Amino acid sequence: MEAGTDTETPVIEFRGIGLTYPGPPPVAALRPCDLTVKRGDFVAVVGPSGSGKSTFLNIAGLLDAPTSGTYLLDGIDTGKLRDADRTALRGLRIGFVFQSFHLLPQRTALENVILALVYDGTPRRERADRARRALEQVGLGHRVDSLPTRLSGGERQRVAIARALVTRPSLLLCDEPTGNLDTVNADSVLALLTQLHKDGMTVLVITHDPLVAARAENMVTIRDGVLSLSESAPHEVLG
Incomplete structure (x- = not known):
């Protein structure tokens, strides 16, 4: 699975990607669409409940396979991969952030982060240092030994x-990354995502919240399974 990770290779490229669930009657959860997310982009995917955002997330995150089209991730044609290779690619190339944190309550912050390195081939001797640096990157270097139950919602995220x-x-x-947070913690997490983007990370946020969408540089709208680039203000898109 060689990757084109130079700056010219898009991180995400959809070519006629769609997903239809078999019937009867067949249901087009995501109608065939094209989309390019370049390296370093910050994109918000918005739309009302039931619009197809979850389907988009599952396809982009290699959790579901599309029924039509071609999906290139870092220049790799994901449709040509075996299931095991798709799983490996997902683990190496995509970092997921969910609304519900999914932290193990009996493990410290450091241990929770280390778990992500157990299956990616990182040597055991390097895991703690890398996890510690990642926590420092998000402003939690002083909380490495804390259990999730002793952290605020914003800290857990x-x-x-x-x-x-x-x-x-x-x-x-990121799937509704501020959905379980109060306003103060939500602002803190959004500021972090903005900073990560400024540092060069490619960020894609699925949200129904116009305040979250407003942080992105580009916006994609999904309505009734139809994806389109949007020039509307977030509150106009979400309705």
Whole structure:
């Protein structure tokens, strides 16, 4: 799985990508679409509930295979990969951040981040140092030994972001990353994502929140399974 990770190779390239669930009747969850996300982009994918955002996330994150089209991730044609290779590519190239943190409560912040390195081939002797650096990157170097139950919601999401970053992915794929946070913690997490983007990370956020979408440089709208680039203000898109 050689990758084109130079700056000219898009991180995500959809060519006629679509997903239709078999019927009867067949349901077009995502209609065939084209999309390019360049290295270093910050993109928000917005739309009302039931619009197809989750389907988009699952395809972009290599969790579901499309039923039509070609998906290139870092220049790699994902449709030509065996299941095991797709899983390996997902683990190496995509860092996931979910609404519900998914941290192990009995493990420290450091241990939660280290878990992301267990299956990616990182030598055991390097894991703790890399995890510690990732926590420092998100401003939690002083909380490495804390259990999630002793952290605020914003801190827990920062641990989750550190876990996503520690594998050095090409793409940070965030699904409603502030959905479980109050306003103060949400602003803190959004500021972190903005800084990561400024530092060169490619960030793609799926959201229904116009305040989250407003942080992105580019916006994609999904309505009734139809994806389109949007020039509207976030509140106009989301309705």
